[in-house]
Amino acid sequence: MSGETKTDFQIVNHSIPRRDGRVKVTGKAQYVADLRLIGMAYAKVLRSPLAHAKIISIDKSKAEAHPGVYCVVTGFDLDGLNPYFGHAVKDHPLLAIDKVRYAGEPVAAVVAIDERTAFEALEFIDVKYEELKGIFTPQEALAKDAPLLHEKKFEAGALRGFEGDVTAGQGTNICQTHKIQWGDVDKAFKEAAAVIEGDYYFPMTYAYAMEPYVAIADVTDQGVNVYSSAQHPFMVRHDLKNIFNLPVSKVRLIVPFVGGGYGSKSYTKVEPLVAACSWKAKRPVKLQLTVEEAMLTTRSDDAYTWMKTAVDKNGKIIARQAKIMMNTGAYAENSPLVVEKSTNRCVGPYAIANVLIENMSLYTNTVPASSYRGFGCAQVTLPGESQIDELATKIGRDPYEFRLQNAAKPGEEFFPGMRPFDGTLKQDLDTAAKAIGWGTPLAKGHGRTVAVSGSDAGAYPLTSTAVRVHADGSATIMTGSTELGQGSHTVLPQIAAEELGITYDKVNVISSDTAITPYDRSTGASRTTTLMGSAVQEACQEAIAQMVVMAADVLKVKKEEIQSVRGGVRCGEVELNWSQVISKFYALPDGEVIGRSYIRKSGKFAALPVFWEAAATGVELSVDEDTGKITMEKLATVGDVGLAINPALAEGQDIGAATMGMGIGLFEELVYEGSQLMNGSILDYRLPRFSDLPKQVELHLVQNRDGVGPYGAKGGGEASLNSMAANIANAVDKAVGVRIRQAPLTPERVWRALKEKNK
Amino acid sequence: MNLQFTLNGKPWSVDCEPADTLAEVLRNQLNLNGTKVSCEVQVCGACTVLVDNLPVSACTYLAYEARGKNLLTVEGLEKADGTLHPIQQAFIDDFAFQCGYCTPGMIMAAKSLLDENPNPSREEIIHHMDGNICRCTGYVPIVAAIQRAAGMIAKEKKQ
Ligand code: FES
Numbered sequence: 001m002s003g004e005t006k007t008d009f010q011i012v013n014h015s016i017p018r019r020d021g022r023v024k025v026t027g028k029a030q031y032v033a034d035l036r037l038i039g040m041a042y043a044k045v046l047r048s049p050l051a052h053a054k055i056i057s058i059d060k061s062k063a064e065a066h067p068g069v070y071c072v073v074t075g076f077d078l079d080g081l082n083p084y085f086g087h088a089v090k091d092h093p094l095l096a097i098d099k100v101r102y103a104g105e106p107v108a109a110v111v112a113i114d115e116r117t118a119f120e121a122l123e124f125i126d127v128k129y130e131e132l133k134g135i136f137t138p139q140e141a142l143a144k145d146a147p148l149l150h151e152k153k154f155e156a157g158a159l160r161g162f163e164g165d166v167t168a169g170q171g172t173n174i175c176q177t178h179k180i181q182w183g184d185v186d187k188a189f190k191e192a193a194a195v196i197e198g199d200y201y202f203p204m205t206y207a208y209a210m211e212p213y214v215a216i217a218d219v220t221d222q223g224v225n226v227y228s229s230a231q232h233p234f235m236v237r238h239d240l241k242n243i244f245n246l247p248v249s250k251v252r253l254i255v256p257f258v259g260g261g262y263g264s265k266s267y268t269k270v271e272p273l274v275a276a277c278s279w280k281a282k283r284p285v286k287l288q289l290t291v292e293e294a295m296l297t298t299r300s301d302d303a304y305t306w307m308k309t310a311v312d313k314n315g316k317i318i319a320r321q322a323k324i325m326m327n328t329g330a331y332a333e334n335s336p337l338v339v340e341k342s343t344n345r346c347v348g349p350y351a352i353a354n355v356l357i358e359n360m361s362l363y364t365n366t367v368p369a370s371s372y373r374g375f376g377c378a379q380v381t382l383p384g385e386s387q388i389d390e391l392a393t394k395i396g397r398d399p400y401e402f403r404l405q406n407a408a409k410p411g412e413e414f415f416p417g418m419r420p421f422d423g424t425l426k427q428d429l430d431t432a433a434k435a436i437g438w439g440t441p442l443a444k445g446h447g448r449t450v451a452v453s454g455s456d457a458g459a460y461p462l463t464s465t466a467v468r469v470h471a472d473g474s475a476t477i478m479t480g481s482t483e484l485g486q487g488s489h490t491v492l493p494q495i496a497a498e499e500l501g502i503t504y505d506k507v508n509v510i511s512s513d514t515a516i517t518p519y520d521r522s523t524g525a526s527r528t529t530t531l532m533g534s535a536v537q538e539a540c541q542e543a544i545a546q547m548v549v550m551a552a553d554v555l556k557v558k559k560e561e562i563q564s565v566r567g568g569v570r571c572g573e574v575e576l577n578w579s580q581v582i583s584k585f586y587a588l589p590d591g592e593v594i595g596r597s598y599i600r601k602s603g604k605f606a607a608l609p610v611f612w613e614a615a616a617t618g619v620e621l622s623v624d625e626d627t628g629k630i631t632m633e634k635l636a637t638v639g640d641v642g643l644a645i646n647p648a649l650a651e652g653q654d655i656g657a658a659t660m661g662m663g664i665g666l667f668e669e670l671v672y673e674g675s676q677l678m679n680g681s682i683l684d685y686r687l688p689r690f691s692d693l694p695k696q697v698e699l700h701l702v703q704n705r706d707g708v709g710p711y712g713a714k715g716g717g718e719a720s721l722n723s724m725a726a727n728i729a730n731a732v733d734k735a736v737g738v739r740i741r742q743a744p745l746t747p748e749r750v751w752r753a754l755k756e757k758n759k
Numbered sequence: 760m761n762l763q764f765t766l767n768g769k770p771w772s773v774d775c776e777p778a779d780t781l782a783e784v785l786r787n788q789l790n791l792n793g794t795k796v797s798c799e800v801q802v803c804g805a806c807t808v809l810v811d812n813l814p815v816s817a818c819t820y821l822a823y824e825a826r827g828k829n830l831l832t833v834e835g836l837e838k839a840d841g842t843l844h845p846i847q848q849a850f851i852d853d854f855a856f857q858c859g860y861c862t863p864g865m866i867m868a869a870k871s872l873l874d875e876n877p878n879p880s881r882e883e884i885i886h887h888m889d890g891n892i893c894r895c896t897g898y899v900p901i902v903a904a905i906q907r908a909a910g911m912i913a914k915e916k917k918q
């Protein structure tokens with residue numbers, strides 16, 4: 001392990017073992033899949049076999065008469081609810097209403113005494129459809145005679161994560177458009193010394209959180225209570241509040257451990273459907289999707305990108321232009337934000353004087369696309385970082401030095417209107433290059449490359465938290481951040497222990513219960529360490545400030561005479577630890593102090609992004625020219641994280657992300673043939689396995705304490721994914737001289753490109 | 760139908776349906792939720808348990824096939840005094856999990872490897888573990904944890 005720096009910190013910046021270690025290795029960690037409520041029924045979903053069709057009728061009488069079935073819910077049974085939800089626009093019915101928009105869309109749900117009975121009853125539901133013409137690609141969606149997927153205009157989602165208008169539902173299949181522009185690209189291209197231009201395709205991918213979507217709902221006159229595998233419980237609460245027309249106080253989301261998210265569990269998924277089932281069945285209901293069903297629930301946006309980049313005679317990048325079309329599938333979900341982010345992220349972490357990026361996402365009759373680790377960044381980093389290498393080759397420059405020359409410098413305002421760059425790309429690149437042996441001789445058929453990613457991360461700063469300091473001197477953090485595996489249950493207590501000057505094992509965490517934990521907008525966009533970490537730090541400081549006042553009261557002195565020291569206070573000769581302060585204040589060894597904090601877009605969080613998420617990856621690979629198969633020889637990740645609260649966890653995020661990116665670079669791709677998803681099962685969707693491990697892996701962190709988070713921390717965990725597909729494409733070009741502008745670089749694609757070249 | 764087997768060192772008797780998988784019986788009837796289910800098609804290894812010391816996928820292994828056999832699940836690894844099995848401890852020490860959903864299956868698969876081959880090479884680990892998917896860790900720390908566990912077990916044996 002690398003990346004440990006020498007600091008004065010006692011608890012943060014140390015690789016302390018995970019707090020959830022013991023429960024996870026003994027099988028005691030509880031996920032929603034493991035939970036059961038008394039009287040709980042089980043739901044199963046009937047899905048549309050057709051991609052685009054009117055629903056003429058649904059006969060559910062036979063299914064409802066099946067022994068053990070409580071009820072069957074269809075789109076015709078939702079009177080009394082506002083059945084549409086959506087974070088950006090409310091275009092998504094909780095069950096298909098009047099028509100279906102993709103093969104696999106939920107059409108009805110059976111609620112029964114057990115899963116098997118519910119499953120058996122599905123076949124007794126008789127749905128009559130009238131098939132409509134379908135559209136499956138952005139190009140088809142834009143065609144003049146294309147059928148319209150959504151006929152009406154939608155209400156905006158209540159919690160939009162972006163500031164632009166949504167184009168959805170305004171008489172075309174365009175879901176969202178976004179554009180950024182500065183300088184004059186046309187002029188720059190005319191004056192350029194060299195230009196590179198090309199079309200790229202980034203595939204649809206599936207996050208495969210190993211725990212498929214699952215939720216339990218209990219809807220009563222007391223309100224809506226839901227246990228869910230959601231990353232952002234407060235966002236889901238908002239959708240449910242709208243659907244049931246309830247005050248926020250009557251909707252409760254509880255999220256225990258989550259079995260992987262990677263963005264795919266952002267925003268609302270199965271919760272409205274299972275809540276509607278509970279509402280109809282008048283009892284708690286659990287809905288556990290299978291992996292095949294999860295694959296029919298959310299995927300990433302695939303992207304068709306045309307890009308052009310130019311340099312002047314000194315090798316300075318002077319212009320970049322791109323046109324992107326993203327395929328958002330049947331419903332918007334979070335894709336409008338993905339569009340906005342991928343537009344910004346086309347600039348890469350480069351200082352470019354002339355930029356024009358136009359982006360558009362289109363509705364199609366395919367599985368809805370939404371957030372996926374990196375939010376649209378990987379989609380455009382494939383073209384972006386490919387073109388950097390292509391240009392370097394064209395002008396005869398070393399691509400690593402070419403990157404160094406053009407990368408945004410620390411403090412540089414390379415993106416108009418945004419926070420100045422807060423990473424150190426030179427150090428990131430140097431570290432990655434060194435780790436893979438840059439400049440040393442390479443065997444034939446091997447290629448070696450580095451690539452960077454720098455994305456506007458951290459989402460939106462709106463976070464609150466409470467830290468309760470108890471009379472025995474221990475503390476409980478109340479946090480709305482969800483433990484997805486990223487380590488929030490470890491990192492946040494490290495911060496609290498450091499601030500309060502108490503031992504790490506005295507700090508506990510209660511997370512993600514919207515009835516109890518203060519509001520946190522989301523657990524995503526690498527924001528938790530920076531925003532929730534800052535909130536925890538401030539809440540501890542606020543608790544300390546209160547305890548100083550209490551100590552003054554107890555010691556009958558002025559508050560100015562109290563000095564706070566590590567773990568307590570001092571006044572002259574007298575030292576009191578927190579336990580003594582609280583116990584003396586209440587005159588009982590009991591009671592507590594509650595420190596709070598509210599973070600919003602102001603002060604150090606006024607500028608967006610919250611931070612630039614920067615990372616470099618380096619790869620060396622070899623290509624078997626007979627088969628086109630790529631072997632990963634070396635992989636290096638370099639996370640530019642400001643300060644790693646827990647270096648081992650930070651490195652773990654990087655290698656996890658890089659492995660996902662490697663999967664997309666090598667073989668991950670959801671494939672549609674016409675209206676049907678052809679590889680909608682883990683049997684057919686190829687994922688990285690042990691045997692895909694690069695032969696040599698090095699993990700590095702760059703820690704310059706340059707972030708706005710606690711102690712100079714920034715987030716990580718997405719950026720190492722973003723550059724991997726480009727890195728692999730670039731290294732294949734170096735290895736065997738073929739430029740492939742599409743991921744994944746499957747053996748077949750590489751082999752065909754080689755055959756083409758050798759013609 | 761009635762089934763009897765030894766589970767985590769104790770005799771058990773349960774009633775189940777012929778179509779019940781071992782994972783269903785463990786999770787739904789015996790309250791042993793440590794065994795996780797993900798793909799349900801024997802691809803991911805999340806549901807790995809040991810039957811007569813051999814790893815099986817409990818998601819597809821029919822419960823009745825386990826009659827009279829000796830079963831070990833992740834719940835059976837910890838000693839009565841709370842000491843973790845060396846593999847469990849090594850997984851903590853090496854940060855060999857994040858979300859933890861693959862972890863029980865990973866640990867059981869690793870146990871079957873180390874039972875058979877106490878000192879596996881990196882290649883042997885990769886080969887044996889290839890049927891277990893982890894989406895979080897990139898496998899690097901898991902390989903390290905298995906190597907560490909092998910060392911811990913060897914040391915224990917010497918003492
Ligand atoms: S759940 Fe059994 S192998 Fe995946």
Ligand code: FES
Pocket residue numbers: 210259260485855856857858859860861862892893894895896
């Ligand atoms: S730890 Fe999450 S899948 Fe392995």
